[in-house]
Amino acid sequence: MYTDQDFDQLTSERPTSAGRSPEQVLHEVFGYEAFRPLQGDIVNEVVSGGDALVLMPTGGGKSLCYQVPALVRPGTAVVVSPLIALMQDQVAALRELGVKAAFLNSTMDYEQARATEYALATGELDLLYCAPERLIQPRTIELLHNASLSLFAIDEAHCVSQWGHDFRSDYLQLSMLASEFPGIPRIALTATADERTRKEIAERLSLTRARHFISGFDRPNIQYRITPKTNANKQLLDFIHAEHQEDCGIVYCLSRNKVDATARLLSSKGYTALPYHAGLSAEERARNQERFLREDGVIVVATIAFGMGIDKPDVRFVAHLDLPKSLEAYYQETGRAGRDGKPSTAWMVYGLQDVIKLRQMLEASQGNDQFKRVERQKLDAMLGLCEVTQCRRQVLLNYFGDSLEAPCGNCDTCLTPPETWDGTVAVQKALSCVYRTGQRFGVSYVIDVLRGSENERILQSGHQAITTYGIGQELSANEWKSVFRQLVANGYLRADPEGYGALQLTERCRPLLKGEQAIELRKDPVARKGAGAKSSGGRRSGQDVRDQITDHAGWDALRACRKALADKQGVPPYVIFHDTTLFAMLERRPATREELAEVSGVGAAKLEKYGDVFLETLRSLSPEA
Structure with a gap:
C-alpha cells in the first residue's frame, strides 16, 4: 500500500534516463556490469521499437528485459502483471533503485488511485504496473491514450493459454493493445511454454510478427529428485531435517486439508511453517506470504495457487507431496527454488494413488474431448518424467524443445542410476x-x-x-x-x-x-535411514550455500544490517540486497564508496542510500581469518 511519502517520491525530481544507453542504465541503476545471454539482444530490440516474445527460465532475468528499455525510451512503460503481491513486490524493489514506479490495483483507495493516474498523465512515472482486468477497462484505456507511453510488457504471458495451468481469461483481451496503441512496442514474457503454447501466445496477443527470444530452459543449480511415496510425512521430515534444516522452502499439496495438516506437522517439529490456500481469508494469505518474503527459514505449505512471480531469491527447496498435473506446472513450481543461482533441490514423492486420482479427475472434468486429449498428453509426459531411468533433466528439457548433450550429473537418476x-x-x-x-x-x-x-x-x-x-x-x-x-x-x-x-x-x-x-x-530404491542427497552422492544444497562462508560473524553482521534497513523501509530483505551481493561484499571487503560501487548488484541509488551503512558494518568486522 502507498504512503504519503511514496506519493511525494512519484513527483520528486530525479535525473532523467534520456540519453543513456542500455548498458549505462544496467550499471548505474541496477548495479550490473553486463547483460546475461539474450538479455542485451532483447533490450536492443525493444529499445529500437520492435515487439518481442521472450521465453526465459525463472531467475533468468526476465524483468530487466523490459525494465531497462523502460528507462531508456521516453514515456511510461505499462507492465501487465497477474498478481497484486507480485506487482507490489516489484514496485518496492524498483523504488529502492530510485526508479519512479507505481501500480494500479484493487488495494488502493480513490485518492491513491487518482494520485497515480495524475503521475501517469503528467509523465512522472517510469513504470506503471497494472492487473489485466484493470488495464482492459475503458477508463484505463482512455488514461493511457492521454499519456506518453514507452512500451507494454505482458508478464506471465502463458496465462493467455487456454491449455495452460494458470489460464486467466482477462489476458485474452490484451490483443487489443495492438490496435489501440499501434506505435508502442510490446514484449510478452514467460518462463513456461512449450512450442504449442508459444504459438498460442503469439496469436492471442497479436504478436505473430514479433521476434522470438528463447533462452535455454536449464536450471543447472536445481537438483531434481523424485522418489516413491511410502510414508509421505516421514519422508518430508527426513528430507528437510537432513538437507534443509534452516532453509526457506515451499511444500506443494493438492488439497487444502492436506496443506493445513502438513503445516501443522512441520510446526509441531519446530519449523516455521505457514499454510496458503484459497480457503484462508485474504488477510491471512497476505500475512503468511509477507512473512515468507521477509523472514528467514520460513516454509510455506501451499496449493498451486501460491508462488506465481514470487521473487524471493533464496528459496532453497521446493517439495511436492502430490503429483503435478503437467510438466509445465512442475517446471514452474520447481523454478521458484534457487533464483539466486545457488544449489537448491526440487524434491517430490510420487505414488500409485497420485496417478489414479489425477486420471480420475481428468476423466470426470467438464472439458470437451479435445481438452481431455491435451490434458492426457500432459499427464502422460509428467508420469514419464517420474518413471524414467535416464537423466531427468534431459527428459524435462526435451519436453520444452531444449536439449542437453550429456547427462546432467545433478539429478537422482544420474547420482544413483536406477536398476x-x-x-x-x-x-x-x-x-x-x-x-x-x-x-x-x-x-x-x-x-x-x-x-x-x-x-x-x-x-x-x-x-x-x-x-x-x-x-x-x-x-x-x-x-x-x-x-x-x-x-x-x-x-x-x-x-x-x-x-x-x-x-x-x-x-x-x-x-x-x-x-x-x-x-x-x-x-524402486530401498530407503535407508538418513539417506539423502549427500549420502547418495548428491549435494546438500542449503549446506553448500552456508559452506561458502568462512567469516560467519561477518555474514551475520551484514544480514543484520540488511534486515534492519528492510524493516525500516517495510520491504523484504532481498529488496535491499540479494544474498549474492552480500557474499561479494564479505569476500571483497570494499573500504570506499568507489570500491563498493564495483560490487555486482550495487547501483547508484542503493550506493547513495545504503553505502555508508554497509561500509561502516564492514569496517567493524574483525579481519577475516
Whole structure:
C-alpha cells in the first residue's frame, strides 16, 4: 500500500534516463556490469521499437528485459502483471533503485488511485504496473491514450493459454493493445511454454510478427529428485531435517486439508511453517506470504495457487507431496527454488494413488474431448518424467524443445542410476489377476489375491478359487505396488473413471498378455535411514550455500544490517540486497564508496542510500581469518 511519502517520491525530481544507453542504465541503476545471454539482444530490440516474445527460465532475468528499455525510451512503460503481491513486490524493489514506479490495483483507495493516474498523465512515472482486468477497462484505456507511453510488457504471458495451468481469461483481451496503441512496442514474457503454447501466445496477443527470444530452459543449480511415496510425512521430515534444516522452502499439496495438516506437522517439529490456500481469508494469505518474503527459514505449505512471480531469491527447496498435473506446472513450481543461482533441490514423492486420482479427475472434468486429449498428453509426459531411468533433466528439457548433450550429473537418476528388471512375467500375472477378478477392484485387493491372502473379503468373493490366486508370492506387497504404479503410469491399466478406483485393462496391454512383448520395469530404491542427497552422492544444497562462508560473524553482521534497513523501509530483505551481493561484499571487503560501487548488484541509488551503512558494518568486522 502507498504512503504519503511514496506519493511525494512519484513527483520528486530525479535525473532523467534520456540519453543513456542500455548498458549505462544496467550499471548505474541496477548495479550490473553486463547483460546475461539474450538479455542485451532483447533490450536492443525493444529499445529500437520492435515487439518481442521472450521465453526465459525463472531467475533468468526476465524483468530487466523490459525494465531497462523502460528507462531508456521516453514515456511510461505499462507492465501487465497477474498478481497484486507480485506487482507490489516489484514496485518496492524498483523504488529502492530510485526508479519512479507505481501500480494500479484493487488495494488502493480513490485518492491513491487518482494520485497515480495524475503521475501517469503528467509523465512522472517510469513504470506503471497494472492487473489485466484493470488495464482492459475503458477508463484505463482512455488514461493511457492521454499519456506518453514507452512500451507494454505482458508478464506471465502463458496465462493467455487456454491449455495452460494458470489460464486467466482477462489476458485474452490484451490483443487489443495492438490496435489501440499501434506505435508502442510490446514484449510478452514467460518462463513456461512449450512450442504449442508459444504459438498460442503469439496469436492471442497479436504478436505473430514479433521476434522470438528463447533462452535455454536449464536450471543447472536445481537438483531434481523424485522418489516413491511410502510414508509421505516421514519422508518430508527426513528430507528437510537432513538437507534443509534452516532453509526457506515451499511444500506443494493438492488439497487444502492436506496443506493445513502438513503445516501443522512441520510446526509441531519446530519449523516455521505457514499454510496458503484459497480457503484462508485474504488477510491471512497476505500475512503468511509477507512473512515468507521477509523472514528467514520460513516454509510455506501451499496449493498451486501460491508462488506465481514470487521473487524471493533464496528459496532453497521446493517439495511436492502430490503429483503435478503437467510438466509445465512442475517446471514452474520447481523454478521458484534457487533464483539466486545457488544449489537448491526440487524434491517430490510420487505414488500409485497420485496417478489414479489425477486420471480420475481428468476423466470426470467438464472439458470437451479435445481438452481431455491435451490434458492426457500432459499427464502422460509428467508420469514419464517420474518413471524414467535416464537423466531427468534431459527428459524435462526435451519436453520444452531444449536439449542437453550429456547427462546432467545433478539429478537422482544420474547420482544413483536406477536398476531395472525384466518384469514381463510379473506384469502378465498382474494383468491376468485384474481380468480374473472382473476389473472391479482396486490395487490393494488385487495384490492380496496375487499374494494368496486369506482375508474375509477374498473368501466371501470366492476369488481364492481363481487361477491367479497366490501366484505372486515371490514379490512383496510394496514391490507389487511398484508394478501396478508403472502399469497405470504407462497406460497399460486405468482407474475406473466413475471414481471407485477399480483397475481396468486398456487395449495397450494386449501384446503383453499374449506374450508378444517384453517389458522392463524400474526397481524402486530401498530407503535407508538418513539417506539423502549427500549420502547418495548428491549435494546438500542449503549446506553448500552456508559452506561458502568462512567469516560467519561477518555474514551475520551484514544480514543484520540488511534486515534492519528492510524493516525500516517495510520491504523484504532481498529488496535491499540479494544474498549474492552480500557474499561479494564479505569476500571483497570494499573500504570506499568507489570500491563498493564495483560490487555486482550495487547501483547508484542503493550506493547513495545504503553505502555508508554497509561500509561502516564492514569496517567493524574483525579481519577475516
